[in-house]
Amino acid sequence: MLTYDLEQRGDNTIYEYLYRCIKLDILDGTLTAGSKLPSKRKFAKHHQVSLKTIENAYEQLLTEGYIYSEEKRGYFVSPLETDTGVRQARHQNHIPFSVCGSKAPSPAPLLPASDSKSSAFFADFTSNQTATEKFPYDTWAKLLRGILSEGNRSLLEKLPFEGLYELRVSIAKYLYGFRGMQVSPDQIVVGAGTEYLCGQLISLLGRDLIYALEDPGYRKTAQIYRTNGASYEYIRVDENGLCPDLLRESPASVVHVSPGHHFPTGSIMPVARRQALLEWAEESAGRYIIEDDYDSEFRFSRRPIPAIQSLRHNHRVIYMNTFSKTLTPAIQIGYMVLPNKLAERYLSAMSRYSCTASTLEQHALAAFMDNGYFERHIHRMKKYYKAKRDCMLDVLEQSRLYPYVTIDEKDAGSHFLMHLHTPLSDTELKWLARENGVRLDCLSEYYAEDKAQRAHTIIVNYSGLEEADFRKALDVLLLAV
């Protein structure tokens, strides 16, 4: 008769222990396929344990398929692939690989995680991270705590796929007030960031289409299209943004543009060109304009630029924006505004899906907007970025590098372009900077074509840069001139 030493069971219940012992005997071949297990009654008597204990152990083995039963004949070992390695491991470590019941083992033998590399740069011009120190954390936390204290259990229910209705109303009001857009909350879809939403949009419009992307432009935009299996073509961007004539010559039927504040050139698309894009969209069925309004809020002076979506004939315009740039990257809430017909099609197709953005944070964001905190925050950030930019330009003017640079900046956003009069190629320039602790990207890297003509222009994202580090970094760049 099978015999197991119950004294060895440690913290395990008897049923668990017996289940594991038999399982290991099956896996290492001690109990061979087809061999009969003792009857439950005899086995219980033999070990002086209750019949129920044995029943539980056998039942578990049965459910997992280690044994099978035949009516009136008893329990038999299933034919399985066996492993002598199990036997060795078992000798070294009583129960090497196991599932515990209600108690987690302590300490858990986790496999170690690798260390993250520490940064070797004292100045990073490439990070366009939002400056989170200006975010009104206390206000945000107070709103969240307030929502939690209301004890509203609707916080636990599944939201509609398109997001919290209250938030969509707040967004519609904001868009009316600040972007000249007259849209219904029904047209708005909220999700966990624009990277996610852009993927959804590609699914909705189709992977068989050709998408037109800006050249130069955000490299991540192209990555999103690639990751989502969509084909794209680059269309040249001149000082007024994407060229509609070149778009018309391409086979693309959807164009992804950032008319409000183009990255990295910083250009703003004039209204005539916006109209030309709308005309292009009207010329053929199924054409769309994706208006990526990322980073358009931070214009330092005067009024915000109206969105393409606010112009006439906007039924081919899909507007996108995110709060992770304006608030903090920790709040992964983005949204898009779809033309009515597209919104209907999308929502009926996705009705069984879940909204990816946090329910709690959607409630908090609606309150944040409705109470005017969002508006005030944008205002504060504009002043902050403007002061930061002014400070950086001052540092530059006072530096020995100043005679060798030309600045191109558009009174907006959190970066400017710095053309450097240097004999080095961009690759050499980057290498020299990196060797001396400065991380930078050149404008030429953002061009798919025509890289050479755009050489020697550094993109300076200053939102995360310290004044002293910038000064030091400019000294490094002196080595290049």
Added chain:
Amino acid sequence: MLTYDLEQRGDNTIYEYLYRCIKLDILDGTLTAGSKLPSKRKFAKHHQVSLKTIENAYEQLLTEGYIYSEEKRGYFVSPLETDTGVRQARHQNHIPFSVCGSKAPSPAPLLPASDSKSSAFFADFTSNQTATEKFPYDTWAKLLRGILSEGNRSLLEKLPFEGLYELRVSIAKYLYGFRGMQVSPDQIVVGAGTEYLCGQLISLLGRDLIYALEDPGYRKTAQIYRTNGASYEYIRVDENGLCPDLLRESPASVVHVSPGHHFPTGSIMPVARRQALLEWAEESAGRYIIEDDYDSEFRFSRRPIPAIQSLRHNHRVIYMNTFSKTLTPAIQIGYMVLPNKLAERYLSAMSRYSCTASTLEQHALAAFMDNGYFERHIHRMKKYYKAKRDCMLDVLEQSRLYPYVTIDEKDAGSHFLMHLHTPLSDTELKWLARENGVRLDCLSEYYAEDKAQRAHTIIVNYSGLEEADFRKALDVLLLAV
């Protein structure tokens, strides 16, 4: 000279008002392309406003492209498409479509949202919604409030794409304790739900592959593959789960299975078949098993079933699960465990992407798990679902329908199968139920092939059903026998 009545400007600043008036005059053709605007100085004097005011208005029009400037000649109207509709609208409503400065108009003329339809069903057998009333809301809220009160500004920083490290450690410990899986936090990727993660996985593994899906199976799984542009084939599921022999005959290189608790049949895959799947994966390079462990936690008796990922040769297994089923659908946090090589490839490709799950909720979830609340909650839910199931089966036994049904249930999850002895087809059955206020799905609908043989079996999701409604619904079904 252009003249505008400044008395009409309402709440607007003079600069905003003049900007809008000129813009509307351009758009409706009153000011024609190429016509010259008054000089800033003369225009300011004429309206008795400061030069700065006019400069701001002109500058805004210039930035948006409505006018252009020529050196030493002045400002001219750009050639644009004009619209007589603007003129009409303007007469009806002083400034019909406009962008405001720092003040949002009140009330905002939002386009109305459509009403959502109210449900016509008194009993819905199709909803497998998590019963949120058992969720320990107070504990959850307390944890969140505690995290917020710590004032830890790291809550505002961007998380790594793969999610909060502390949460990944908590998940690794849980998987070790309850699923027999020995994994490193480095292998775990956290994201906003499994629908999102599954899409990511398709991008990672490739859209050119063929994926094998269970027949029958969750319809949403197929929808996710379709939405993400991936090809799939159905593989028959018998009483032990997906058939490896049929899989071997198919051209699929990745199989998506739910061995822990198959929907809708409720079957648990025996270990021999799990081994057979692992063997299949070993036979050819690039093969993977996606182990979808959704809903596997709610086994009413005995031990949890170990995951395929916990078996030997698990380097071709991708494990997936979500907290939105175990906790509440409002917490959109799912995760996947990738084999080491795949994890490295994925994380290096996606390093610039953002983590889609809420930072705050990831912190709270880590604390929830580390303090044993998660384990206790699962335990409580198992008892709750078991009691609910027992209650439903009692109602059924006492009903007049009982002689006409056969129940198939696997002591787990939150649904059972009810075979009805009826002469009606499934379509007629559904129609009859719907006409009488009962919403139901039949097992046959979950089959891609062989629907007819599975007729007359109703899927009863009981987690959201009230006892009295269920009793009434059974009376409705009496009409079918």
